[in-house]
Amino acid sequence: MSTYILLLSITPSLAQTTITGKITDKQNTPIPYAHIQIENTNSGTVSNENGLFKLVFADNSIKRTIIVSSLGYQSKKVVLEAENNLIVLSPDIIQLQSVTITSKNPAKELINNAIRSIPNNYPLVEERHYGFFREVTHWNKQKEPIYIAETSIESIKKSYSKKQLSGDVKLVEFRKYKSTQLDSLNTRIHAGVHHIHRFDVVARREDFLQKLDRFKYKIVDTISRRDKNIYKIHFRNKEKISGYVYILDSTFAIIKAEFKQSSGFNHFLFSPENRKYLNYTVTYEQGKDSLWRFKQSNYKTAFKRKNKVLVLSSEYVTTNIEPNSKKMAYSDKFQYSDILLNKEKVYKPNFWRNYNIILPNKKYENLFKSNNFKTISKQKKWLNFLLKLKREIALSCSTINVSSYNLLFENSSLNLQETINSSNRNIYGLSYSLLYEFKPNFYLGYLGEAKIFKSGISSHNLSFQRQIKINPKRRPIFLTPSMNFGHQQLDYFLGTFNTKENLNVNGKSLNNGKTSVFLSQRNFRLQPNFALSIEKNRRLNFLFSIGYNIPISKKEGLLFQEKEGFFLFRKKQFIKNNRESLTINYNGNLLENKFSLNAGVSIQL
Incomplete structure (x- = not known):
């Protein structure tokens, strides 16, 4: 069996010469993926599934010598000097x-x-x-x-x-x-x-x-x-x-x-x-x-x-x-x-x-050649739209400062009376966001916080962010200033109490049994924030951020939540201070959270 290589054309361009050809056997069956190498170089190509190939030479090539090889055949060296070069590769099979x-x-x-x-x-x-x-x-x-x-x-x-x-x-x-x-x-x-x-x-x-x-x-x-x-x-x-x-x-x-x-x-x-x-x-x-x-x-x-x-x-x-x-x-x-x-x-x-x-x-x-990119489905x-979405999830750490206070609550099912000195408590939670890049490096979207333990912070915010690349030539490092505005809830756990009767507050009834009680503060807040992130890859960043909380329009009081039953169906009720026989006396802010720290990952969809 013999194999032929037929070079179809030699086409000169301004700076290069392009040679096309086809590799077949004697029966005109194409030989796919045969190696074609320019002699004394590491340059070359392979034939396609139909045996066709294209090779580009610089014009200053003195000798356009190629070596054609394929498993099972003897290699052949060919000097390309004219069109229609015919090369026969003889089979080389060992039993x-x-x-x-x-x-x-x-x-x-x-x-x-x-x-x-x-x-x-x-x-x-x-x-x-x-x-x-x-x-x-x-x-x-x-x-x-x-x-x-x-x-x-x-x-x-x-x-x-x-x-x-x-x-x-x-x-x-x-x-x-x-x-x-x-x-x-x-x-x-x-x-x-x-x-x-x-x-x-x-x-x-x-x-x-x-x-x-x-x-x-x-x-x-x-x-x-x-x-x-x-x-x-x-x-x-x-x-x-x-x-x-x-x-x-x-x-x-x-x-x-x-x-x-x-x-x-x-x-x-x-x-x-x-x-x-x-x-x-x-x-x-x-x-x-x-x-x-x-x-x-x-x-x-x-x-x-x-x-x-x-x-x-x-x-x-x-x-x-x-x-x-x-x-x-x-x-x-x-x-x-x-x-x-x-x-x-x-x-x-x-x-x-x-x-x-x-x-x-x-x-x-x-x-x-016929492809038309003007029509967008x-x-x-x-x-x-999805490619411009960015998701972030991070572990958050904050401190709640609790002012000295006197608390008195009188109810037919539960009586509370406490005098507490000021204290601080570190709290942990999760922050998460879904942001849309509405123009290059500018993002707008939702930012939320959820508490992990009993005491903690939960919030829902509208977030506006600007991403700045500060290490353009190497692995990207981003500085992201942002402004968040939304509603924040601070809960400070006081304890769990047993009630023999249903607890009626604000005209609503909580089932008898164990009830968790929290000092609670609800407010709107404005939060300037700065984040530093390092890109792991195009879709994953490691991030650290710090934010300063400016509360607006605060409400303080007690939060009651059922302890028993399926967690999705546990009822809860908030009583504002000086309502429903609740009195809390304090100086300054009852609950205060000035700084929020976050560390986690940012995921691009």
Whole structure:
């Protein structure tokens, strides 16, 4: 069997030359995801699912030499000097019986050797990878995609000397297509562009490279790539996770992995039982320094939704690699929790024309050209509204200052008489808010407080906030001055008393039994507040705030609340001072709460 590569055209631009081509075998069957590398560089691309590829050269290239390779074929070096270059790749298959390994479990031994050899086969210094990513969603058996998102990215790959689960990613350029079907889809994908970190099985050292005792391994074939023998090892566990890993026999480098899962899913976007399958493939490319680097990945999964199957697929290719000389600015990072489809960027056709990408099919390219963003659906408006909402929840700490007082309350069911000196009590509670960003960095919404223990503060407020970024070049730190206006209730617990008869106050009856009694003050208040928050990620901030309370129009008295029965149905009643045989004599303010401290988290929807 022979394989041909037919280069269709060489198109010059102002500063670059773009070459397109197609890779097929002798029967004209496309060969997908073949590696195409510019000789003596870390630049290149892969063919798409139809065998098509595009490669961009600088005009000062003296020799446009490429190396084309695919597992099971001999690699071929080609100097591109004219159109219609035809390259034949000869198959290179080694029979399984030629493998000689002396071990009771040779496949597992190879896996262990591959893990131990990772520091020898992969870079031990940080590098900056440039790549291309595409994400497509569609309903099964439907040709038109729901949406397509494409982006060129930069990422920082850390040393392979130890296990790495994550890394930094930056969007360079971005374009998307959204069909009318998107209105019926309330699902969004997180962390898509983190392919280079999420699916780097060598860097992550998880599953079949970590829990070896839970997997069964078997050598099923030997193949060749660039005149080197490769073991193809099948792995499988009880959770129906299976696949193949390809290990180079001379150095034990892992050069490819195929992963399949059909059950035992953890939570993702939907309930685990709704996921149909999860498949991904990752390949590595050897550089001129003989080290292997993450080259390309394909991911596909499907979920059952509304009696239909939703298919999510994505693909990534590394197009260039450089030494990393500086950290990626925090503000440039695409967070793991970010959603690519929500990004907005002006479409620049000239950029995509001169950038190495995995070629889309003609239909996808026409969809990008025809996309119209002027029509905004009702669902999109609701989505934009939700994205501007911010929720905050925090633990609050305050002090209630209690003035010296004399209390007298006479009732047929309960008599109280107390003389108390002034005191202070620390109280704790929860503060929570729901705010809307009505213009950049300005928020308006609801702020509430709830007590945790018997003594505490509860309030309901209208809040106006201005968010100021004080650390723009690094991890964001925000200073947020705000003004809150609302109603506040201070409750100071006096004790629990037994009543043999129903307690009648203000014409209402509380059931006999245990009754909790509080000193209570109700007032409107104005509260200037200052908050300091540090961003954990785009959706989560840690915050600390301090507020000063200015009471307006106070009412003091006693609060009676039933102690027994289901808590939602316990009745309570407030008696204002000098009413219903209640007398409280005090100097200044009966209850006073000047400062409020809060510490907690802020969550962006």
